[in-house]
Amino acid sequence: MSKKKKKTPSNVIAVNKKAGYEYTFLEDFEAGLSLLGWEVKSLRQVKVQFNDSYVFIRNAEAFLIGTHITPLLSASTHIETDPMRPRKLLMHKKEITHLIGAIERKGLTLVPRKLYWKAGKIKLKLSLAKGKNIHDKRMTEKNRDWSRDKQRLLKENR
Numbered sequence: 232m233s234k235k236k237k238k239t240p241s242n243v244i245a246v247n248k249k250a251g252y253e254y255t256f257l258e259d260f261e262a263g264l265s266l267l268g269w270e271v272k273s274l275r276q277v278k279v280q281f282n283d284s285y286v287f288i289r290n291a292e293a294f295l296i297g298t299h300i301t302p303l304l305s306a307s308t309h310i311e312t313d314p315m316r317p318r319k320l321l322m323h324k325k326e327i328t329h330l331i332g333a334i335e336r337k338g339l340t341l342v343p344r345k346l347y348w349k350a351g352k353i354k355l356k357l358s359l360a361k362g363k364n365i366h367d368k369r370m371t372e373k374n375r376d377w378s379r380d381k382q383r384l385l386k387e388n389r
Contacts, residue, residue: 244274244346244353245281252368254342254360260330262293262355263321264346269312270300274353278303279346286320286341286357288334291327293320295343295355320355333359 266274273279278301287294294317302312333339338361345356363371 242348244277244348245279246345247281247284247343249282250342250344250358250360252371253363254340254358255363255367256342256344256358256360257339258333258359259344260322260326260357260359261349262357264295264353264355265319265321266353267310269302269310270318271353273300273303274346276303281343281346284343286343287317288327288331288341291324291331293322293327293330293341294318295320298343320357330359 280299280301284295284297287296296317297315298318299314301314330341334341339359340362341357342360343355343357347354347356
């Protein structure tokens with residue numbers, strides 16, 4: 232009996248799995264990314280490391296920091312490729328002011344969760360999040376283990 236691995240949808244480029252363990256998500260947003268040509272080509276080949284990324288807001292503009300997009304070997308030699316450069320997020324002014332208010336007043340964090348394709352454009356799903364305490368992380372792990380055991384028991388009883 233071969234185990235089938237769950238496939239991610241074809242439009243998903245990268246997912247930040249660590250964020251689900253570290254944070255409780257409160258509200259989701261979608262933002263476009265301002266990218267260079269070589270970055271888009273690299274993302275088509277899924278050459279991205281996304282786990283240590285975070286969103287930073289400065290002067291009413293949002294930036295994605297810490298994402299490493301590996302340049303392709305076929306990238307042009309006359310273009311300087313910086314894989315760790317900050318990338319500007321394309322969001323409405325109203326959304327950014329809402330995020331600024333939530334971050335400053337409530338002490339929340341902006342966490343990037345997923346990079347994906349939507350209508351030929353690269354989008355970033357980001358969330359307002361609250362950091363989990365150690366006991367919250369343990370409870371999440373306990374619930375995940377229990378649901379896995381429950382599925383295993385149900386499968387054996389069939």
